[in-house]
Amino acid sequence: MATRAPHGSNQPPKIIVKKVYIEGHGGHHGGAWKVAYADFVTAMMAFFLLMWLLGATTEKQRKGVADYFAPTILNTKSLGIGGSGLLGGQSVTSSEKSGPHDGNSRMPTIVSKAEGSGGPQMGSGKKGSLRSPEAIAAEDRKNFAKLKQKVEQQLKERKSLAALAKHIRFTMTPNGMRIDLVDDANYSMFALGTTSLEKDASALIGMVAEGIRPTQNPIMIRGHTDSLPFGDPRAMNNWMLGTARAEATRRRLAQGGIPEQRFHRIEGVADREPMIVENPMDPRNRRVAITLLYREGAFGQ
Structure with missing residues (x-):
């Protein structure tokens, strides 16, 4: 920018250059950091x-x-x-x-991508039948029928145990086959009020063990009593008696060759599930129920 020379002077005007620097608006006002x-x-x-x-x-x-x-x-x-x-x-x-x-x-x-492998029973079973739950259940029912026939035949052949034939009952249930060892007014599997098996009852359970041994089904044992009370329920009662008799039955089956891992449940139910509902004190309510359960994956499980 030129300025006017002093009055009466022939000097050339002075030129002033003004430089303005405009800085960019980067900094914190920019968008790159965002x-x-x-x-x-x-x-x-x-x-x-x-x-x-x-x-x-x-x-x-x-x-x-x-x-x-x-x-x-x-x-x-x-x-x-x-x-x-x-x-x-x-x-x-x-x-x-x-x-x-x-x-x-x-x-x-x-x-x-689908990857997978078969289980321990991958493939087909005997004669090409698939190992489905229905096939396993059918095989179990067939084995149950053989067991029932075998025990009944042995009872007929062994005259010493023939009288106990009416004390054993086979019943099919949704869980498997139940074998009831039942008392009556004239005979008791255990000495009255104790867990001591009678000699004939022990032989009968041993016979049942022989029939059960070839199978692979889990076993459940339940002890039932009548409703006759004990003198001092704190010392002994029907719950304790039912459970102890179920355990005594388990020990006898184990002596007959049943592996320990086969036993699925051992329990006593006292007089809560009577067979003769109208008379809870009936001696037929005293019984031990041995149930062969369907194998895992079969009908009823």
């Missing part, structure tokens, strides 16, 4: 979400998520899979002749 910060927050959110998923899911669920992101490509041409679109899997430009329609589409299909 983008970087947003990326950082997004990454942290994804990280914490991943940590939460790892802690809140099971191994099986995590494997399912991993399998979802590891797809397998199926060759639809070799499998003969048609499409579901307007042309039903046919391609107007393809000359392939495979599958249910001429010219199947060869577009690959993405599916999740």
